[in-house]
Amino acid sequence: MPPRQPQIEIVEMKKDSMTFILSKTDASIANALRRVMIAETPTMSIDLVEFENNTSVLHDEFIAHRLGLIPLTSSRVEKFNFTRECSCTDNCENCSVRFNLHVTCTDDTKQVTSDDLFSTDADVRPVHREDDSIVIVKLAKGQELKLTAIAKKGVGKEHAKWQPTCITTFQYDPDIRINQNIMDRLDEEKKVKFANSCPVKVFAYDKDTRTVSVEAASNCVYCQECKFYSNDIGHPDLVHVGYKPERYIFTVESSGSLEPQEIVLSALSILKTKLAHVHENLKNEVDF
Amino acid sequence: MPETDNIKKTRLDDGSHNKTPDSIPQKWIDSVAPHVDSFNWFLANSVRLYLNNSAPTKVLDSNIELFVESMTIGKPVLDGKPMYPHICRQMGITYEAPLLAKLVFRQDANQFTVERIIGKMPIMVKSTHCHLHGMSPKELVAHYEEDTEVGGYFIINGNEKIIRLLNTSRRHDIVSYIRPSLSRMGAQYTPYAVSMKCVRPDQTTQTLHLHYCRDGSVSARIIIKRKEYLIPVALLLKALVDTSDREIYGRIVQGDTEHSMLLDAVEIMLREFKKKALYSREQCLSHLGSGFRLIMREFVDAEMDDIEAGQALLDNFVLVHLSTHRDKFNTLILMVRKLYALVQGRCSVDNLDSVMNHEVLLPGHLWNSMFQERVRMYCYGLSSLIRKFNAKNTKSWETPIKKACESVPDLCQKMKTFLSTGNLTSESGLDLMQASGFTVIADKLNYLRYMSHFQCIHRGAFFAEMKTTLPRKLLPEAWGFVCPVHTPDGGPCGLLNHLAVTCKVPIDVKGRVDIEDLLSTLGLTNTVPSIHASIRHLDVMLDGRYVGKVAENIAEDLVSKLRFYKVKGLQGVPRDLEIAHVPYNSTGGGRFPGIFMFSGPARFTRPVRNLLVGEEEMIGSFEQVYMNIACMEGDRRANSTHQEILPTNILSAVATMTPFSDFNQSPRNMYQCQMGKQTMGTPLSAYPYRCDNKLYRIQNPQMPLVRTFGQHDYAVNNYPTGANAIVAVISYTGYDMEDAMIINKSSYERGFGHGSVYKTEYVDASSLAETNELRSTPQTKCYFHNVGLNGQLHEPSLDEDGLPAVGQLIKEGDPLYCVYDPIAKQFSVKKYKTNEECYIDDILVIDPHNAHDQKVGPEHVVIKLRYNRNPVIGDKFSSRHGQKGVLSQLWPQIDMPFSESGMTPDVIINPHAFPSRMTIGMLVESMAAKSGALHGVFHDATPFRFNEKERAVDYFGEQLIKAGYNYYGNEPLYSGISGQEFHADIYLGVVYYQRLRHMVKDKFQVRSNGPINSLTQQPIKGRKKGGGIRFGEMERDSMLAHGTAFLLNDRLYNCSDRSTACVCSRCGSILAPISVTGTERGEGTMSTDRVDYCRNCQTDQDVKVVDIPAVFKYLTAELAAMNLKSTLTIK
Known part of the structure; x- marks a missing residue:
């Protein structure tokens, strides 16, 4: 198996903010990036x-x-x-x-x-x-x-x-799955109510097909409203709200002093320099 | 509550802030009304009252007499120009106006007039004689005042002083009391008594007490010049009017023939009086007159006979509020009847601690009483001075008078002392129960504190020392008049109260209310009752005057008709007339029945809605007890006649500021009332023009997102006290244990809680002079200066004028100012001694006009210092729900938890702060402010807006859902350290946080080494002096209990007074060994080496050096002084 390489996928890019997905890595790396962006970007x-x-x-x-x-x-x-x-x-x-x-x-x-x-x-x-x-x-x-x-x-x-940033945050990429077997058994009113239970419109109800689908999973704020509703109607397994491991949705908003991509790049290079320093020091230690 | 769908801007956000308003908020004017209006009453009426009531003062041993013809109180002036309050505050002088009087002196037919200023009268700010009276907010700002200055205080030596409102007993009402101590007055006295506080037109009071004696008779107690006198009431009754025993008997008994005890008692009273052999009214009067003429010398002339003297006693000391003797007689009879009813248990004893039986001692009334007395004393003082000067100079009678006028002291001096110290110095005592504590400084710590001073009402210093807690009880009678929430905990709890927001105190002295004809048409009768009356009647009293009686069956009808006229203002019935209908109680309990009406000033009144008329009615604290007032709409019953206007009207101004206070456990709201007043906030806007001793300021204040109508009505958002903080309720890092709170370091760096403290120093250049010479001429006075003869600066860090530069940083030991002494011809530099560094904020020269030569420097300056007080660990913060906490750590932002939207909390508090304290209001505020922030609205947090059906949680939860958040305000948070999501969702919202004035910089006390007491060698006490903290007995006990012997030894010995001493092991004394040289010992050797030598044993062989506490040596010396020998055994 080839070594796992972290990947970045840009979702949105504006003048003063950007959203990207960091994947194939874990929370420690994601958090290190976040911390460096906030605290160590000059x-x-x-x-x-x-x-x-x-x-x-x-x-x-x-x-x-x-x-x-x-x-x-x-x-x-x-x-x-x-x-x-x-x-x-x-x-x-x-x-x-x-x-x-x-x-x-x-x-x-x-x-x-x-x-x-x-x-x-x-x-x-x-x-x-x-x-x-x-x-x-x-x-x-x-x-x-x-x-x-x-x-x-x-x-x-x-x-x-x-600090170059206003908001620098990441969240786990939500993994939302509807148990369609149960969903099919619900009447139309419940389906609509289920879809509307989400305050950020993760679900969509299609009138024609009479199905509920996951429309915008990334909107999810883990408020659990859909879970509460499905518990209320007696189908606790109707929906699964989890997160996809190893995927982190980053939001970086700049204060204006640096452009968002500059912040990310600067933070990455600082991380790299830090690691290089560790590497250097370790090498010296081992040499002795 | 509005529907969730239309989240709109409420009245709470009318954008009225940060603009100069067109008018001052009515609520502010109302809140100082008892002060300002009563002082205005004084200004308008005091002179007239004195002149109406005064007699010429005679100069002893001469035929000169003097009197005041007229007096005028002016407006404050300084050097011929109007003196505005800001000048007084900055110069540290008194805001006072000249009192101009025309004094007339008469000798036989000659008379002449002296017109002069007899005193400088302190003037209440914003009263009619204040220059600020009637100014618009813009004009006020032009005179360096707050745009909403409402006054109500005096300025004494630059300090703002308030005369506190006091609870006193209600005037013109008969109250019964039982006090065991009364039976100690004499063998025949019992604990039963009734009393009535009577008020003269000039608002001075005279209380009449009636005591029940063992034999059934009644004696009256009157107080003349702080001394008590007892008179049989039968004597008073017979002296008042020509009457017969039968009339007295009939009037007291009034058909109550079944009570044999009453019949017996009245009979005995009359029979006993027969023994005195005083039959006619003249005999009674002359008996009284002969006894009292010496005691009341001011009222009795030598020419008056005893009958006239007796008249004078009745006029001046018995039921002084009534003018005719017949009224006095009737009222006295009613008092006797109430006393008998009390003794027989036909009525219950009145609670003197109830607001029902209270009124307010108004500043203007108190001030007037003092003024009347001072003018009288001034005339006496003048007359005795004339007498003194006259002895030496008999040729012209005018010269000594002029001389006396020059040397008589300022009439108002004692009144100014009263304001600055709060101590009352009065001959008569003014019928008050205390002599000190009348005034307080109007502390401008923040606006809430300042405002609450004016609504504060104290029960009296007398009750503060009482062991019993009865006067402190919150009684149901206080509903609507006195705030149940706003009282401090601890010492003054329940004694220091605050008026409710709608409680008003009438000021005007109306005089006699003429409604007797109206009452007659409504069924009042005035016939003398027969001994065998058939129907029960209720006595009717109006302002302490017996006006007649009404048959019981029509009483209710009379009262309701009267009340209708009152509300409508018809038939001459005053709108604030208090009509208390106390019905008969068949069980024999309850208050003495009757219809008691009051129209006088100083009562507690408040508006409620009259449901029958549909209009507002002012009701008093007495009548409220006998009325049926519904609180909310749903509380109306069949017999409800009135309804509260707003349920929040029971709260005081400060208590209405607490958001969602109806969700909190009640003690938390009490704590919040205290804490709101300790908040470091924005007390004023005119910082540059104030010279207060200490002023606080916060730098980035915000208006709360969640507010109450109280905040709007009192416009306190122009004086904000805190900031809306993002608060997470989570146990994180451990630094939030035990009410500690964590603040985001970056929030702090962006300005959260930043503030400063201003301190003012008044400096007189002469205070640095080293010689005590008299410096009367301007040339000899010291002044601020810094340029030497060589043209060089004497002190380089100061400016040429000897003062530091504005904005300069001053550290401990830096020069603060430099003064030149023209006599000694030298400079002296004053150094800054406080160990906290400060900035020079401003310097004002406050020399009186033309006081110094323009060429030399100033003599008096005010140096304003600014201390930077940004939050440090240990500073105190609080929310608005009695939840205070100490800053325990400034936590880096990257380590703080963060939400998916990227928010990091500003403040972290521990969830353990909630279960036991039950401050649900804070949780609701958090949700409300969060939804308000998301939707851009200010939410209404006035209490009693939500109920079980329309729940606050639902209302705000719906809004949170709309904004895409969790219904209950929870959010998943990620650890800032690991980046992992917490298992539980965290309650995250916005709460208004305030910074309290308790700061570590003012409190820390630490020492390793420092000053010690020279006698005991132990560290001294006191933070200022760098002393230690006492490690006392209890601390010692706990160390013992823990078995930490080494620590104990360290604290009590090593770190205290450990010292070495010499002990002679032969004789065991530690006093005998001394350190001497061989020469001194007379050994002949020329050695200068010192040796420890025992004077007892004459040798240095056995002297050993030991470690002992220094006090031990002192103890042995003290014991030796008492001939006690202490011996130590050295092993």
Whole structure:
């Protein structure tokens, strides 16, 4: 038997999210991938803020915290060093990006948004989607906010602001089977009720053939509603809700700093590097 | 409840938040009404009441007399400009207005007038004399106030102070009581008594008690200047009107001829009185007058004869609410009748702890009583000063008066002391049962706490010390008036209550209600009853005045007609008239029968729906007991005349905030009322303009997804206190045991529970001066400054003005400010001593106008410090259901369980938190908020909306199904560590979580080494001083029980006062050995080596060094001082 090779099958691909099926592997690998995507994929985020003037209603730490949580485009994150590994003493352009923000409100009120953050590096900018920029603080007439912010490379393990993902999850691929022998014996009303018992429309009732079939198994949230219904009508074996071993449906939703496929690829390469390190170390140990 | 199909936005989400409202919510105005309205009553009436009621004050030993011609209370001013409340808060001064008076001095025919400010009167914020009165929310914001500022408090030295509402006994009602201690008053006294609290038009009170004596007679007890006097009631009756024994007998007996005991008692009372040989009314009056004229000197002139003095006693101390003697006589007779009925067991004793027999002591009424007394005392003070100055200067009579006017102290000083300390200093005691604890600081910890201060009503400090728990009981009479949920547990439980949301306290003193003609047409008779009456009659009282009687068979008809007029406001019947019809009880129990009506102020009243008229009616706490009020629609019975407007009207404002409180076990709702008030929330919006000692703020507050109508009505969502957290109920990692909770580290990093604390320091530059010289001229005063003569900064980390920069981080030991002393010509720097680092939030210069030369620096500043208080392990959190927990671990997001939709919980709590506490409301909230979040609606969580037929679980379950979730809110979760699905589905939902103010940073106490007590060498106590935690007797016992000897030794000895000492093994003393050199010992050797030498044995041969606790040495020294020798045996 040839060695089992994990496979990825992309189900859906959008600008900010993707769904794929990881198969022929087990939960540990799937989970390792999930964990690395969340916690160890590096991105850029604002980490140091120097305030020159802040007469807004929010205090310095609060604004600094808000700035940190603004996702920055990090597709070129590899070109930066981690500051702690960089050869410079404090921070330099190899490990950080400087942002300037200076807003004074002359009208009644003014919103300071992520668009007001001016980057010194074209590759690292606040994420901008359509006309939806992130509000940092609202200024009243005469108030001013002037600061410089320094973004650094980091990982989600250290602080949530470096997480590239919003949602990263997997679920077992549902395996739903209807016992058609029992189903055939049910009257039409029960069949319809059975099909409707599912809140996410896994089953479909075909009027013409008068059959119930599994239409969209992947919708299943294991809510057990169909099981409850079949128990209620006295046929506990009417439906089997299980999961297919070795198949994991992944959903990755990006915060915008990286594209979903970048997150997955980056995570895979980090996993690979980690394994390489283990391999390297082990080899050294054995050599001794 | 609406159908599941149309999930729509309810009234709960009208988008009214985060906008300046056009008007202040009515509920807020209502909640402070007892405070503001009663103070407005004071402002409108106090001067008139004083002037109507005052007599000129005579200066002793002269013929000068003085009186107040007029008084005006102004509006607060500062340096000729209007003083607004925010100025007082920031400068730490009192919000007060000048009290301008015209004093007239008269000597024979000459008189002259002095017009001057005789005091500075603290003004309640938002009262009619406050500058904020009548301002719109926009104007309020322009004056640096909250947009919904409702006032109700005073500002004393920058602190917001509230006069607490107090429960007092109901006025103008005859209450009976049995108290064994009464029989100790004298040999003939019994425990039976009745009393009536009578109120003068100026709201000062005088209580009259009647005591039953062993021989059957009755004696009256009155209190004059805190001293008690007893008078036979027959004497009072005969002094009041010209009457005969027969009339008194007939009126008391009223046809009750079958009660021989009553007949005997009345007979004895009258017979006994005959012995005094006082036959006519004049004789009685002069007897009273001669006895009391010295005691009530203020009311009796030297020129008055004894009869007039007797009149003065009756006018000023007996049933003072009544004006005519005939009324007093009739009412006194009724009191005597009730007393006899009590003694005979024909009526039951009244419960003085019941809200039925209570009224509210309103701040404005209390303030007025104090004011009346203060003005009187001011005149006395002035007259004695005039007398003092007059002795030296006899030529002109005006000079000493002017001098006296200058030196007489501020009239309102004592009233300000009252507000700042809560202690009442009064000559008469104002008929109150306590002398302290009247005021509290209006703590702005969060909005709920602040609001609850105004609705809080205390039973009185007297009851707090009582051992019996009777006054603390929740009685059914309190229904609708006092909240059954909102009372603290522990010490003040049941004594510190809160008014229910619809409970209103009438303020206006209406004077006499003229409905007697109406009553006559309805069947009231006023004939003198014969001794042998045939039909039973009910006595009718109106505001403590006997108005007549009505035949029992038509009483009910009279009451229902009267009630109709009341609801409709017809025939001059006031809409808040309380009509209590107490029927005859054939079994002999129950309250003394009659129709008792009350129209006076300070009563507990509340609206209910009158089913017969179909309109709202204000009912009082007395009449409620004798009415049939249905609660819900289904509770109506044949005899129900009224119905509750809303079932939630029994709750206080804070209690209405608990979502689904009808699903919870009741103590949990009580805990929630306490915890809601301890939440670190958003107390106000005007942070930059406040200088409170301590203010809390949370940084990412949210409005709850699940809310009650209470939250909407009180608009508390403008002042949110927490965040909607994804909560999983699961036992995971073990860090959620015993009410601990786990927070997702990433949630924390994204801002969950972030907050800060603001503290304010008022600094006077002169406080750093090293010399105590008098600094009267501006040139000699210390000021904040930091530039030396060489132009260099004296303290580099501070700005030129000697103050730190706004936004600067200050750590322990950093300079906080720098002051220049122009006399000593030197700088002094004050360092920051707290061990928690902080940021400078703001600095305000609060020098009075023109107080300092513009060239030098400021003298008084306020430094506002900001402490970062993001959650740390050990901080306390709670849901809104009395479920508090401690943060035990910030758990990485990747290790948290996750659902198929990718949610990781923000908070994990243990399922064991539910079975014993039965907070089903929290589980329902979790489902409701989850479905609300999925459908984008705010759900209504007002209690009593669901029932057994329309279940909350079904309603929200259906919605969850619609959103594609499990009906019961369960979800399969995967372990974040292994990636495997849990065997059980987990209850996952959204719950509003609040952060409580108890934080580890304020509480941790730890030490390895530190300060010790110099006498015992043991660690000192106290967290502030870096002391240790006492390892006490009980802790020692448990160590003994565990047999952990080494630990015990370590705690009590090694880590405490272990020390070495020298013991002489020959004589066994540890006091005798001392450390000396050979020279000192006189041995002639020049050795400087120290040797331990026993002074008893004159040798150093046998001195041994041992380890002992240092206190042991101290003990032996103490024993030696008492001539007790202690000997140690050294082996």
